[in-house]
Each structure stands twice: as structure tokens, then as C-alpha cells.
Amino acid sequence: MNVLEVANLNKYFIEPVRNQVLKDVGFQVKAGEFVAITGKSGSGKSTLLYLLSTMDTDFEGSIMINGEQMKGKTNRWLAAFRNQHIGFVFQFHYLLPEFTSLENVMLPARKLGLYPKEQIEQRALDLLKLLDVDSQAAKRAALLSGGQQQRVAIARALINDPSIVMGDEPTGNLDSANSATVFGLFKELAKERQQTVLVVTHDEDFARRADRRIYMADGQIVEG
Numbered sequence: 001m002n003v004l005e006v007a008n009l010n011k012y013f014i015e016p017v018r019n020q021v022l023k024d025v026g027f028q029v030k031a032g033e034f035v036a037i038t039g040k041s042g043s044g045k046s047t048l049l050y051l052l053s054t055m056d057t058d059f060e061g062s063i064m065i066n067g068e069q070m071k072g073k074t075n076r077w078l079a080a081f082r083n084q085h086i087g088f089v090f091q092f093h094y095l096l097p098e099f100t101s102l103e104n105v106m107l108p109a110r111k112l113g114l115y116p117k118e119q120i121e122q123r124a125l126d127l128l129k130l131l132d133v134d135s136q137a138a139k140r141a142a143l144l145s146g147g148q149q150q151r152v153a154i155a156r157a158l159i160n161d162p163s164i165v166m167g168d169e170p171t172g173n174l175d176s177a178n179s180a181t182v183f184g185l186f187k188e189l190a191k192e193r194q195q196t197v198l199v200v201t202h203d204e205d206f207a208r209r210a211d212r213r214i215y216m217a218d219g220q221i222v223e224g
């Protein structure tokens with residue numbers, strides 16, 4: 001089953017001059033695939049990922065996620081869809097600094113409102129443990145190290161059991177040991193939970209070990 005189907009995707013920026021940044025991009029990704037998106041700086045990787053994550057809605061073409069068309073949906077609809085189906089890990093985590101690690105992880109699930117608080121809390125603690133950061137659960141996010149914050153952010157991205165996990169340089173500010181942990185976790189999500197993982201990365205080692213690599217150049221997919 002295809003979790004993601006992209007067809008004839010074009011993206012333009014109009015400032016400072018009209019610039020076509022994505023050119024007729026098309027590809028499909030199956031459930032449980034672990035895909036690395038690579039390419040030179042400026043080739044359009046982040047632009048593509050922001051469109052796929054539904055955070056940028058200004059595009060031409062078609063983006064289907066879990067059989068739903070993203071084009072033409074309201075922001076409210078997209079926010080609810082995103083919260084349930086997509087986990088997103090940024091290079092810089094964007095945790096809420098005044099909330100504890102545990103509260104940060106629980107937040108998307110509280111918003112979704114499908115499970116009682118106790119159950120959400122247990123799942124959040126399990127995820128923090130999986131990422132080896134459970135000892136920091138009660139600490140305010142602002143007080144954690146960069147690597148710890150990133151691991152909490154990954155736990156937060158996974159709390160609603162999304163069918164797709166997207167990352168923009170998710171290991172960009174981690175040391176090699178933490179990067180290896182994150183890579184191993186993504187691999188496990190894909191293999192054991194059939195979650196699709198889509199990661200933009202400059203890390204050659206990371207890209208080589210993914211199931212599949214999509215290589216971008218000048219706004220087009222040239223390989224993968």
C-alpha cells in the first residue's frame with residue numbers, strides 16, 4: 001500500500017523573483033519504507049518536505065497521504081490530519097521550554113483526545129525510555145541538553161503513532177552516538193511497526209543505510 005503519492009508537484013517562490021523550486025516532482029512511498037532524501041544545498045529538499053508535511057499549502061499538483069488529497073483542504077482540517085497521521089522532527093526541536101519533557105511528549109495526544117490521560121502518560125514514559133531520556137521526564141525542556149531535547153522531540157513526534165514520520169536533518173545537531181540511536185529507532189519503526197520514515201539528510205552514512213534514497217538536483221528527483 002502506498003502511504004504517500006506525489007504527482008506533478010510544482011512549487012514557486014515569488015520573492016524576491018519568481019523562482020520554480022520544485023519541477024514536476026513525482027514519487028510514491030510504501031508503508032514501512034525508510035527513505036532518505038539527499039541532494040546538494042538549495043536543491044529543494046526542505047521545500048519538498050514542508051509540502052509533504054502539509055505545513056506549506058502553496059503548491060501545484062497532487063499530494064496524497066493515506067489515500068487523502070492534501071490539495072484544497074482547510075488549515076484546520078490539515079492541522080487535525082497532521083496531528084494524527086504525521087510525526088515531524090525538526091533539526092531544532094521546538095519543544096515548549098516551560099513544560100516538562102513528559103508534558104511536551106503528551107501534548108499532541110492530549111490534543112487528539114482519543115485516550116485517557118493516564119494511558120497517554122504511560123505511553124509517553126515508554127517512548128522517553130525507548131529514547132533513553134526517561135530520567136529527564138520531570139525536567140523542564142529548557143534545562144535539557146541539545147541531544148536530550150532532540151530525543152524528547154522524537155518521542156513527541158511518535159506519541160500519536162503516526163503512519164509517516166518525517167525529519168528534516170533530525171540528527172543534524174546530535175553527536176555520533178545519539179545519531180546512531182536515532183537511526184536505529186527510525187529503522188525499527190519502519191521494519192517492526194510498518195511506519196514510513198522520510199528523512200532529509202546530509203549525513204552520507206545515514207542515507208546509505210536507508211532502504212531507499214531519493215536524490216534531488218535543481219528541484220527535480222534525479223534518482224530514486
Ligand SMILES: Nc1ncnc2c1ncn2[C@@H]1O[C@H](COP(=O)(O)OP(=O)(O)OP(=O)(O)O)[C@@H](O)[C@H]1O
Pocket residue numbers: 013014015016019021039040041042043044045046047048
Ligand atoms: N521562503 C522562501 N522564499 C524564496 N525562496 C526560497 C524560500 N525557501 C527556500 N527558497 C529557495 O528554494 C530553493 C530550495 O531551498 P531548500 O531549502 O528547499 O533547499 P535544500 O535542498 O533543503 O537546501 P539545504 O540542504 O541547504 O537545506 C533555494 O534556492 C532557496 O533559496
